[in-house]
Amino acid sequence: MVVITLQRKKCIGCNYCVEMAPGQFRMSKKDGKSVLLNSTDKKGFHTLKSAENHIFEDCVKAQEACPVKIISTKLV
């Protein structure tokens, strides 16, 4: 399983995560920040647990590209 977390409050809206993992991230038109699709929000930490392990690689790219380091990706 893949666990991805986005701490979106600190997002500066640079769009890199969407470039790297378009299947998982989208820019919000409302506040210009990144949205982790299908995630659940717990105190500002937006987490997605997915059984589709093939998304892991793209999400790692997004994590590495993020300039404010608010994405974390784990294989569990």
Add this chain to the structure above:
Amino acid sequence: MTSRGSIELMAPAGNFESLQAALDNGADSVYFGVEQLNMRARASINFTLDDLEEISRRSKEKNVRTYLTLNTIIYDHDLSIIKTLLDAAKKAGITAVIAMDQAVIAYARQIDMEVHISTQINITNIETVKFYAMFADTMVLSRELSLNQVKKIVEQIKKEEIKGPSGRLVEIEIFGHGALCMAVSGKCYLSLHSKNSSANRGACKQNCRKKYTVIEQETGFEIELDNEYMMSPKDLCTLDFLDQVADAGIKVLKIEGRGRAPEYVAKVIRSYREAIDAIDAGTFNQEKVAGWMEELKKVYNRGFWSGYYLGQKLGEWSDISGSAATQKKLYVGKGVHYFPKANVAQFKMEAFDINIGDQLLITGPSTGVKEFDLTEMMVNDKPSDSAKKGDEVTIKLDFRVRASDKLYKYVPA
């Protein structure tokens, strides 16, 4: 115009502490970022939309103008938040927006909000001033112009009567004090290139402030440099020739530093306030300059130079990694209570000791910056010369202290 003098003194406000420090120390206007679309997006504390009303309220009380910085590169996905921000700013009574992107300029005009052109647009000539006069009343010129070039632009604005949307002559703003970077008008690619972190989205990683070596690859020979901080300019300071700056006819003097501590804002604004007032009173002299310079050196700086204003060909480079400030602050404790009838403030000591004779500093979101010399205090209800961690301290103070306030002491750096 609400300026007290011939030049409007514009102060940075990175948070409420700094905002209050600017208001208390003689700023004519303040500028600040809200949410992520400003050149200090990375700063841990940025104001939020909900803070706009409070910023506006506090500033209006002191007749101080308020400018929202919305001057990053803008992408399609930002277009909606721009409108939200500008609508909220307009509603809160914010005076103007500082803009770079045409999308921001266009929407601000659409809702009839005053526009100031950011230095990011890099205006260097009168025809560009004319162009942006269709949209903006105030323009920041390129940081790379000399005072002579600035003066000519100002004179030409008067001669040709170039007016902004308000019907007033276009006002020229320049950078007066603070950090400079080696890139032309901040348009730098280094941070994006090395760390995916765009300076033009307010996320500069400051590659230019680090030490570098130059190695000849064939032999591995390392070239010896006079200064390994080869890309880090000293900080701009115009205070010692502020009379010449005033003579150039500029209307607004911007102090850089939204990422700086509140006491930095307090000291720098106070010094420039006194200098502008002295110019207006005809009492500006080198003796006073020497006094103000000592104050400026106490807070964060990389050493000072005059920028490009005096027409020097080469920049001056810092030879230190951080600050050359002559003093620093140490955290002492926090505010607990204020007894207004007795004018006594109570603090809880949490870190460094304090002693009679120390110079103390209190900062807080409502208190701003207050400095004083410690002449007497009570420690755990008894008069005492020193207090240490864990003690309850009371000090007679003629200003209110709040539970959100922090107490520091100054020590030589």
